[in-house]
Amino acid sequence: MNKPDLIKQLQTILPADAVLFAQEDLKPFECDGLSAYRQVPMLVVLPETEAQVRDILLLCRREHVPVVARGAGTGLSGGALPLVDGVLLSLAKFKRIVSLDPLARIARVQPGVRNAAISEAAAAHGLYYAPDPSSQIACTIGGNVAENSGGVHCLKYGLTVHNVLKLRAYTMDGEMLELGSESLDAAGYDLLALFNGSEGMLGVIVEVTVKLLPKPELARVVMAAFASVAQAGAAVGEIIAAGIIPAGLEMMDKLSIHAAEDFVHAGYPLDAEAMLLCESDGTPEEVSEEIAKMEVILKRCGTTSLRTSANEADRLRLWAGRKAAFPAVGRISPDYYCMDGTIPRRELGRVLHRIAELSQEYGLRVANVFHAGDGNLHPLILYDANQPGEFHRAEEIGGKILELCVEVGGTITGEHGVGIEKINQMCAQFQEGELQLFRAVKQAFDPSGLLNPGKVIPTAHRCAEFGKQHVHHGQVAFPELPRF
């Protein structure tokens, strides 16, 4: 079917203003948060009912037109990158909170509802939705499920997958799937878990039921400065070894401390090589007990200065620098490239050392922000897109960092997804056998392969090409350890 015919057909499903095809209307959808990759889609559709979503999918399926779903477009791996010959299906109009049951502590929301809007709606009942990505004022719950997003509090409260009870989604074939339930489990395979982090490749999510938690009575955060990254890393291990699971446990290195301090004036220690933010929440009694324990440990681990939030405003100010770390780094460099590997925490010193070496080799600065509690690194590579070759160098060092994460027993993405960005590194993380199975899983939901094609799972051919360019896994670091 040619484009004008497709538009005509779509207009029988949707109101005229919900089908966009003029170049200037398509432009805002050309990229997600990974703006280095851009592609204007053939068309954009903005459905507002489930029936419209189904009919769009049925039509595209019949006409062999690929579809990419999009939430708020804050994704950082190009998962919502449009296709030149594809329809971009925006869920922007699905922004209703369908119901909120304070007794059962669940909220049923449409996928375009912003993450923060759920907690805002639940606040009146003393409840909140726990996963809190830094992008929470903008990103949607549908995107969160698709990426299995985390936040600074997920060490204690879990990722999206731990906080979603049920999904309603349409497959590319227009079939409605109900996954999970409002109780604590559902019959059959755990397809709900499989959908979390599936990056819009298995179905289009049209409703999400989330778990709400009671808001802790009190939260306080300790900021601890250290003279070395290794010492700060050791302190993280000691806190966990003491049987404490802090509500948040974050680390920043010198460059990000400076960038954040210049930006939000949080009162960060500018002379430190690294700092930790350790949060405790719960009843007042629990918080004082835990904070006291953490202070003792931090002192024993050689902190050079320690500050504990005195009140809520103070606590929020201490977090503001961390939560604004990405834009803060954006102020000290024309461009930055955010990486997202996870490593076993014990490898932190070694990995940061190697990142510093790579930074030297490539002549690009790297600022490190780290969900230290769960080993999720966010190296921010600073570059200038206007300097020829710099983006390419940034990509290359980024790829090296991810391969390093795999080498020490970690993974190429903790929470931002593979998308289009890390598709080559998938060849470093997995063997062909696993990739084949991923392709089969995709096929089980989407036999035609029309939903978000070309993302996440590399073809065998691509991995063969990639293998030629990169020598990796030639010598594996710890051959005796299981590699998964």
Next chain:
Amino acid sequence: MQNLIEQYRQTVNAAVRDQSRLRIAGSGSKSFYGRATQGETLDVTAYRGIISYEPTELVITARAGTPLVEIEAALAERRQMLAFEPPHFGSGATLGGCIASGLSGPRRAYAGAVRDYVLGVRMMDGKGCVLNFGGQVMKNVAGYDVSRLLAGSLGTLGLLLDVSLKVLPVPAAEVTLRFEMNESDAITAMNRWAAQPLSLSATCYCDGVLTVRLSGASAAVRAVREKLGGESVENAAEFWRMVGEQQHEFFQTATPLWRLSVPPSTPMIAGKQLIEWGGALRWLVSDESAESLRALVAALGGQATLFRSAQAHDAPFHPLSPALLQVHRRLKNSFDPHGIFNVGRMYSEF
């Protein structure tokens, strides 16, 4: 251990060649659960042992044949635990059976289920290929989350080899309280209390008594206890073990035992019950027909599983919608294209 894997591979290859089926077996502690399955027994209990355990990383990796008691003992030594409190249902219960059955214990409503703690899996698929999914780190979204999918799949997708689990510290303090109240008030109380920051970690209602466990920092547990009142239960660990292991007297019956999974605030359901998980899990002893129970529970937004019964039942699990059934079949076919592993253990169709 490599020899054992090689042996399993040969068994799988032979089954593919002969078009025969395999029945994966650990200690057999959960053989009552699900449908009966035919085929040559593939005993995996020899493939055992803890591979690595690093308390500061909060991760343990062990072979699927490892007895759960061995894992729990190793964790207890470092004051850590499996937070989902898996039921053993037998002294030989293995890690593989725990993951494959996907069953969680009293702490489930407050700490999460088996699948919430699965970080990575090494498995053998139906072609004899050894595959690795997930890892030993807390956060990992590279590729589809196959390791969590395997939790609760009852061995129908493949042979579990090694499993990595997230573990948690044992709470500093725990106290169990009992309250006499009727069923309806108990359901309300469990839901109301769960909506407040009260450090709940288990709930059980049976025969006019609501029993509640609090876990957390000592000061917090003390404060909540004062707030809630109730009577303190002696020997509480044993009480929760009896509930989790179904050794509590409620479970001592020859009548079919149904597991009703419902939204937690669902009002009282008629019949003899033990309620757990803040109201989300209702154990029902009943001779009622599957059809009528399922219709009732489905209308409430839940599902009914025939958990134990003297007579084999063809459909112990709640039926799947046609669309879901199709996806299940295709997934089964992706992992096990020749249909050799635990065929029909879950549903007759795959």
